[in-house]
Amino acid sequence: MINHDSIVALATPSGAGAIAIIRISGAEAISIGNSVFKSIKGKDLTKQKTHTLHLGHIVDDAKTLDEVLVSLFKGPNSYTGEDTIEISCHGSTYIQQQIIQLLLRKGCRMADAGEFTLRAFLNGKLDLSQAEAVADLISSDNEASHQIAMQQMRGGFSNEIAKLREELLNFASLIELELDFAEEDVEFADRSQFNDLLNRIEFVLKRLIDSFSVGNVIKNGIPVAIVGEPNVGKSTLLNALLNEERAIVSDIAGTTRDTIEDELVIGGIGFRFIDTAGIRETKDVVESIGIKKTFEKIEQAQLVIYLMDSLKFQVSSESFIVEIEKIKNKYPLKQILIVCNKIDQLNQTELQNIQTELEILNLKQIFLSAKNKEGVEDLKNQLLSFVNTGALRNNETIVTNTRHYDSLLKALDEIQKVKFGLESNLSSDLMALDIREALYQFGLITGQVTNDELLGNIFANFCIGK
Known part of the structure; x- marks a missing residue:
């Protein structure tokens, strides 16, 4: 599947900027780059050392397109494992287009989405889980998601899986060997050691699977629905949390008729706040649609903030508690x-009375004034406490990828089948089938087992220049 043709793409975001970087990778990358580059010192790029910088101009026949800086990386000591050059040019969209079109005429092909990282994987520079972490790192928008992506890109997750796979493979080899001597009825694999290994693998798999609930919300943000009766200050609270006038605020009940969403990073964790229409009986058709959407957003949210007016609660506390x-x-x-x-x-005294009445619900409580922004920081701290960040603080491996999660679940199922077989004294050939399937699932995570369809699905989600 490895293509050795030379690919080109813009490695920086599209649009005008101070500079842009155009990346070329492939067997002819350096010679193609050399054919359009005129060094100010007359250097020949094909004769230069790897990991060097060269100042000069990109020329199209007699026409100079731009003054550029060329970075030279020779394979296998490059990101892709192939000869690679990166052209740092001025960020005009016209200049970018002209240089890329020139390189295409010289023999390059436009890179597919994620093709540079795909080549890095195929050339053994990254395993598959590390390659996927590259995409996560690019899309990370808060400290926590960045930390997890960095850990996985450095091989934290894949190393843990590879170690388990290697130990299981060693025992699998002994089990398979027993099949060759089935008539002699001998055991090469120590059953007690094998059982200890299976228990350890089961423990690690369960820990990794459990971490997905944390990893998923860190990666995608935690949806928080702000609900309550009309005119209790939901929009005011959203504005106070975001520290900007994001939602319209008025004294008219039912002002918010549709959901309003925005994001905020608290303690390195992303929260996605959803300001909903007030919940009440109404004959207004438009407001009714908004209230229906409120319940839809509660369904989607992981955390629900029920906001109430403390003054109204004093008058009709029972109705609030029922709601x-x-x-x-x-x-x-x-x-x-x-x-x-x-x-x-x-x-x-009034605050203490409200607090006492609410204790019957056995739910966390926060008291604040959204209008005066009093108690808003306490609310942020309380929201953060709902997130289990212990694994993150301890730098433990956290699973964020749905594909990895699915393979881990299947691997755990196979390991538990092997354990049952071991406890039931099943024959080695039956256990060997389950062991092979577990090894297969481990291999899917790191890319030791793969196919073109899987790779196509993964790298199709990458940006073009990566």
């Missing part, structure tokens, strides 16, 4: 946080 109980019972798996707004209009 919260309804949401709690309808969405039993959702984390619900009660936020009491407008505390600036209450005294300490």
Whole structure:
């Protein structure tokens, strides 16, 4: 599957900027680059050392397109494992287009999405999980997702999987050997050691599988729905959290008729806040649609902030408690946080009374004034506490990729079948089938087992220049 033709693409974002980088990789990359590059010192790129920089001009016959800096990397000591050059030119879109078109005329081909990283994988510079981490690193938009992507790109996850696979492979070889001497009825694999290994593999797999719930929300952000009755300050709270006038605020009940979403990074974790229409009985058709969407957003959210007006709660506390109980019972798996707004209009005794009445719900409570931004930082800290960041702080391996998660689940299932077979004294040939399947699932993660369709699906999600 490895193509050795030379590919070219813009490695920096499209559009005008101070500089742009055009990347070429392939067997003829250096000679093609040399054919359009005129060094200010008359250098021949084909005769230069790897990892060197060269100043000069890109010329199209007698026409000079731009003054550039060329970075030279000779394979296998390059990102792709092939000869690679990167042309740093001025960031005019016209200059970018002219240089790329010139390189295409000289024999390059436009790179497919992710083809540079695909070549790095095929040439053994990265395993498949590391290659996927490159895409995650590019798309990371907060500290936590960046930290996880960096760990995986450096091989933290793949090393852990590779070690388990190697140990299992060693025992698999002994089991397979037993099949060759089936008539002699001999055992080459120590069953007690094999059982210890299976227990250890099962433990690690379960830990990695459990980490996906944390990794998934860190990678994609934690959806938080802000719900409650009309005119309790949901839009004001969203604006206070974001520190900008994102949502329209008025004293008219039902002002927010559609959901409004925005993101905020708290403690390195991304939260996606959804301001919803107020929940109430209404004959307004448009508002009714908004309320219907509110319940849809609660369904999608991982965390629900139930915001209420503390003054109204004093008057009709029972109706509020009934409404919260309804949401709690309808969405039993959702984390619900009660936020009491407008505390600036209450005294300490009134606040304590509200707190006492809410204890029956057995839910976390925060008291604040969204209008005065009082207690907003306490709310942020409480939101962060809902996220299990222990694994992140301890620099443990965290799974964020759905493909990896699926393979881990299947590998765990096969390991448990092997354990059952070992405990039931099943024949070696039956256990060998399950061991092979477990090894296959491990291989899918790191790319030791792969196919063109799988690679196509993975690298199709990359940007062109990577």
